[in-house]
Amino acid sequence: MDKHSGAYERFRHWAATLLNHQHAHDAEVYQFSTISALLEGVYDGDATVADLLRHGDFGLGTFNHLDGEMVILDGVCYRLRSDGTAT
Incomplete structure (x- = not known):
């Protein structure tokens, strides 16, 4: 196993969790700013x-x-x- 496979597996798990995330208010979207x-x-x-x-x-x-980059997942903010x- 190469030195990057552990990081790959952690990223894969994180991405799957992110994509499968469910929220009680799925129909609501809050946008603070825009790409523009x-x-x-x-x-x-x-x-x-x-x-x-x-x-x-x-x-x-x-x-x-x-x-x-900011990622908020399950109420925890990551940078x-x-x-x-x-962090």
Whole structure:
């Protein structure tokens, strides 16, 4: 088994969990900003993670100054960085 297979399996499990996620309010969508704003250079917002969690327990986005990808899964917010770390 090569050194990357463990990371691959963890990612595969994470992706399957993400894709199979069910929420009590599946018909509701909350959108804080748009891709158009990002394309126009709007890289800062004033919403906190707590604000976002009031609208659900699943989401995708980014952080101020494009400081990582945001994944909210089961009410836990993760920051995925370009170096492969997640906090």
